Amino acid sequence: MATVLKSGDREKQKAAAQHASAIAGFNLSDLADEGRTRLEQCRLQVQEMLAKAEQEVEGIRKAAQELGYQQGLEHAAIDAEKKLQAKAERQAQSSTLVMEQTVKQIRDTHAKWMESYGEVLTETALAAAEKIVRRSLKTEPELLVAWAKEALYSTRSAVSLTLVVHPETLAEAGPAFEAMVMSPSLPENTHVETDGSLDKNDVVVRQDGGDIQAGLAAQLERLKELLQ
The missing domain is CATH 1.10.287 (Helix Hairpins)
Known part of the structure; x- marks a missing residue:
């Protein structure tokens, strides 16, 4: 995680x-x-x-x-x-x-x-x-969609997945998120939810095993590990 x-x-x-x-x-x-x-x-x-x-x-x-x-x-x-x-x-x-x-x-x-x-x-x-x-x-909310997709597919063996984003993020890229969670490659019980407590650039995938952070902060942390 x-x-x-x-x-x-x-x-x-x-x-x-x-x-x-x-x-x-x-x-x-x-x-x-x-x-x-x-x-x-x-x-x-x-x-x-x-x-x-x-x-x-x-x-x-x-x-x-x-x-x-x-x-x-x-x-x-x-x-x-x-x-x-x-x-x-x-x-x-x-x-x-x-x-x-x-x-x-x-x-x-x-x-x-x-x-x-x-x-x-x-x-x-x-x-x-x-x-x-x-x-x-x-100007490119597609970046968040790409991060969300990567996180979802990294744990698609789970029974159920919940993609959680900020309400404004869903308003801007809702169709892309909805189409992604409908993919047959993901668990049948996969859906999108909003959480106003999240940052607009946050993307979280929730599953039984815990949350996967995939937003901007998580991407910067991964970059820091690579630089070190």
Whole structure:
């Protein structure tokens, strides 16, 4: 059974428009610039640490030379080079981690942006479709007849069917509805009734198993499901 979609919700459309405006101001290049800035900072830190380590190496070598201990010089140089290599490796790992975190942040933000954009786009498409169809229904009541026929034939295995429309709708397209319910393909106990509580663009098929909504609201709900 289709679900009735409430239309004309100005607050929802206003919120969707504000959301769309916020999304429009989003710029992925800002996030990319931030990532590049972080990477440049990491590169400068690596250079600074390497320079300090080299100074330490040179200082150790000079101290060893002044003491005249060749063996001490060799050991000191080896120790200093190991320290230099270890520092470089640690900083390189840190830089890699920053890069991975930045890329993940960009991907996550992009995914959220696309999801929000898709929702706004769906709401915009539905609003446009509703406006167009409402305008068409004013001059082409045959649309309601077609929707009613689809609903009736989708449940023609029922024992009895009642097609319910607004009184004005029946006045405009009564002959078409009457001819449709007389079809031999439908249950013998199939007839048309009016209900003033319905919207003029509503079409309801009542049966023992429950009501089938087939009017404008139901059609828009089906369109929304297809767009999602």
